[in-house]
Amino acid sequence: MSSRLNRARLDHELACRGWTASDLAAASGISPTTISKARNGRPVKNKTLQRIADTLLKAPTVAGVEALMEHAEL
DSSP: OEEOOOHHHHHHHHHHHTOOHHHHHHHHTOOHHHHHHHHTTOOEEHHHHHHHHHHHHHSOOOTTHHHHSOOOOO
């Protein structure tokens, strides 16, 4: 089974951590190509989605970064 990521939400979560997509790939052990495809609307396996979510949950956010970000609907 596969799912599509919400790119805006993922980009928001990366920004909150001061991460790039490459940082996420390195931290999660998922290839940069797979991260790129997911960010561009391609479906990913639910196992991959879970690894991304688990990695983001473990990574601390940058204190105060929310106050600097434009708030768009996610």
